[in-house]
Amino acid sequence: MTDTQSSQGKGTQGTARLRKSAAQPLLRVTDLERHFPVKGGLLRGNRGAVRAVDGISFSVNPGETLGVVGESGCGKSTMGRLVTRLDEPTGGKVEFEGQDITHLSAGRLRPLRKDIQIIFQDPYSSLNPRHTVGTIVGAPFRLQKVATEHGVKRAVQDLLELCGLNPEHYNRYPHEFSGGQRQRIGIARALALKPKMVVADEPVSALDVSIQAQVVNLLDDLQRELGLTYLIIAHDLSVVRHVSDRVAVMYLGKIVEIADREALYRNPAHPYTNALLSAVPVPDPRRKERRERILLTGDVPSPLNPPSGCRFRTRCWKAQEVCATTEPPLAELAGGHQVACHFPEGQEGSEGQGRPAGEGEPTDAAAAE
Amino acid sequence: MIVEPVTDSVAEGSASFLSVRDLRIHFDTDDGLVKSVDGVSFDLARGKTLGIVGESGSGKSVTSMGIMGLHRSKRARISGEIWLDGQELVAAQPDQVRRLRGRSMAMIFQDPLTAMHPYYTVGAQIIEAYRVHHPEASKKAARTRAIEMLARVGIPQPDRRVDDYPHQFSGGMRQRAMIAMALVNDPSLLIADEPTTALDVTVQAQILDLIRDLQEEFGSAVIIITHDLGVVAELADDIMVMYGGRCVERGPAATLFDNPEHPYTWGLLGSMPRLDRELQDRLVPVKGSPPSLINVPSGCAFHPRCPYAEQTGGRSMTDRPVLAEVTPGHHAACHLPAAERHRIFAEEIAPRL
Incomplete structure (x- = not known):
């Protein structure tokens, strides 16, 4: 694939990769865009748009975990909301199990809500303080009119137990629980209808270190037990490394690098990924x-007016003229390692070893599992 | 530098610049007495950095606010001694402490958006901090000083940004501005309470570098409070681990990370995924959750969560362990015999880290 590849090219390339991995992806996102119009001025005219998500493509296979990392403001949470259709994309396509859900109406989406669920970041604001745990976790059953074998109460108590909570706490209110327990309540609610896919938006970042580990392990166990597919959005690179099979790095509304976990953390190809890891x-x-740290200077540019060409060029130490004029496409290096950079790192020589070009990395992956 | 375990005799002429002795901060609430800090002692010399690590509710922020003299509610009961440069602060008049606050000791708060006043420009707030302690300085001189400080902490175009409001700054820049505000009077003690928790990793790295550079330049003593062991490893010379309002372990950073003595420290190290290690199949969390400070567990506060509590023959449920010196400069409060701890750590914990 060459540099002239347009954004359409990315889609086809993604498809090619998927065919290789045989299974149909559970979720496929193509050139997804979400621009928030900015209104203002005397006539309330349109003064441009915040390009929160600006053309991203990826897919998630059944049973795998895709981690998405990036700094605040890179559009990762917006992406999570688009994929769960809590927000409507302004462009591109979201397919879930082959069905196009990009512009489905709320009513037509409802049956799909069973299959896609979300876990929110802040366990304090995502639970209604006036509802008991039983009501909160039982709400999905009532809303979807799902019949349970032994009644909703029993189903909720089973869920609480599954998530490591005491089923006797059915009648308690959220304020009676600690942060970690609340996050477990949020997880129990998300799992109530046995979803196929769970989007977790910063599921552990509000928790203490020791509790974080408990919740990470819980997510891991649940995935194994229920065969869940996760899309985990987080800013903590070490947590993402622990939970993900594949990792996507976002910068200013774009995916700059996406690869298998081992490939990404061992041989990061994009300068931004390198900088993140070293920080x-x-x-x-x-x-x-003795460590060499790449210190990025300055802040992330505004998504209202992103830099021309490569968006990272204003902070990149490798930037050259071509970076300002041509936007680098998300191109495949080897074994599904895709990177959007004109001068990816470690490509001559050092890259070859341990990175067999082709399908998967049986040795690395097995060691990691 | 940390010296001596708890000694009640006061080291008035001691070399350390800040010396906290048996500090207790209790709050009288409707639900009962909250023992937020319950007998903490440490020393800190000029130019050194002490890292205080612990989970939320372990009393780390209350300790730092206590040093700054910010617990002025009638419900707060403070006892113990805080010596700053030969001056005792707990018993001192509030007015006397006020004159030190901002001048000899300054604080960087966690969330710069709430710590700065939204109604005043960043410059006005820095100028105020300067003029309060330098009444002789003219407005113009104070403004020059503010611009100089903003430049020093790496804010671009400081002469223009000085007139911006906090909301016009990005998160990282606000934190820089707050550091500028804290350092405007050249304090000899700087307390940073979770200075980077609200920031992204790349910005966090910038801020940590900045704090390190400024400390070298100004030679201040720094206390850094965080829950992130990675951050203390980057900055601290000595580390104090707090649990349930008490110090459970403290020692030089290198020994604490290589040979942690307390099972709680093991738990903290085991529960964080690390980029510098091979991938673990599972994390090893600390079971349960942090204790309530109203009903602190009897004996060792950590015993309900400690996997080795059984091995102390019941002492951990009844006796509170004292902070004892294990190796020079390294203290731990645990009932397990040191030899046994070293064996457990070497055989069971270290391979999993």
């Missing part, structure tokens, strides 16, 4: 002297 503080005091 993660590591709990090892001796490393602080």
Whole structure:
């Protein structure tokens, strides 16, 4: 694939990769866009748009976990809301199990809500303080009019138990629970209708370290037990590495790199991924002297008026003229490792070893599992 | 530098710049007495950094606010001693503490959006902080000083940004502005309470570098409070781990990460996924959740969550362990015999980290 590839090219390429992996993807996103119009001025005219999500394509296969990382404002949460259709895209296509759900009406979406659920970031604001746990977790049953074998109460109690909560707490209110327990309530609610796919938007970032690990393990167990597919959005690169099979890195509304976990963390090809990884503080005091940190200067540019060409060029140390004029397409390097950069890192020589060009990485993947 | 375990005799002429002795901060609430901080002691020398680590509710922020003299509610009961540069702060007059606050000791808060006043420009707030302690300074001089500080913390076009309001700054820039405000009077003690928690990793790295550079330049003593062990490893010379309002372990950063003594520290290290290690199949969380500070568990506050509590022959449920020196400078409060702890750590914990 060459540099002249347009955004349509990305779609076909994604499809090619999917055919290779045989199974039909559960979720396929093609050139997804969400622009928020900015109104203002004397005549309330349109003064441009915040390009929160600006043409991203990826797919999620059944049973896998795709992690999405990026700084705040890169559009990862908006993407999560578009995929769950809590918000309507302004362009592109979202397909769930082959069905186009991009512009479905609320009524036609309702049956699909059973299959796609979301876990929110803040366990304090995502639970109604006036409802008991029983009401909160039982709401999906009532809304979807799902009949349960032994009544809703029993089903809810089973769910609470599944998520590591005491089923006797059925009648308690959210304020009686700690942050970690509330997040478990949110998870129980998301799992009530046995969804096929769960979008988790920063599921652990509001929790303490020791509780974080409990919730990460819980998500892991539930995936194994119920065969769930996850789309996990987070800013913590070490958590994403722990939970994901594949990882996508977003910057200013675009995916800049997407690859299998091992490939991405071992051989990050995009300078931005490199910078992100090098910025993660590591709990090892001796490393602080010898590690080389790539310090990015400045802030993320405004999505109202993103830089021309490559969006990362304003902070990139490798930027050249071509970066300002041509937008790099998300091109495949090897084994499903896609990167949008004119000068990807470690491509000569160092990349070849340990990265067999072709399907999957049986050795790495097996070791990781 | 951390010296001596809890000694009641006060080290008045001690070399350390900040010395906290048996600090207790309790709050009288309708539900009962909340023992937020229950007997914490440490020392800190100029130019050194102390990291305080713990989960929410472990008393780390209350400790720092106590040092700053910010617990002025009638319900707060503070006892113990805080010596800052030879001056005792707990018993001092509020007015006396007020004159030190902002000048000798300054604080960087977690959330710069709520810590800054939305109604005043960033410059006005920095100028105010300066002029309160330098009444002789003219407005013009104070403004020059504010611009100089903004430039020092890396804000582009400081002469223009000085007139911006906090909402016009991005999160990272607000945090820089707050650091500028804290440092405008050259404080000799800087307390940073979760300075980077609200920030992205790339910005976090910038801010941590900035704090390190400024400390080298100004030679201040720094206390950094965080729940992120990665952040303390980047900055701290000494680390204090808090649990349930008490210090359970403290020591030099290198030894604490290599040979942690307390099972709670093991738990913290085991529950965080790490980029510098091979991928683990599962994380090893600490079971249960942090204790309520109204009903702190008897004996060792960590015993309900401790996997080794059984091995102390019941002492962990009844006796509160004292903070004892294990190796020079490294203290831990645990009933398990040191040899046994080292064995458990080497055999069971270290391979999983």
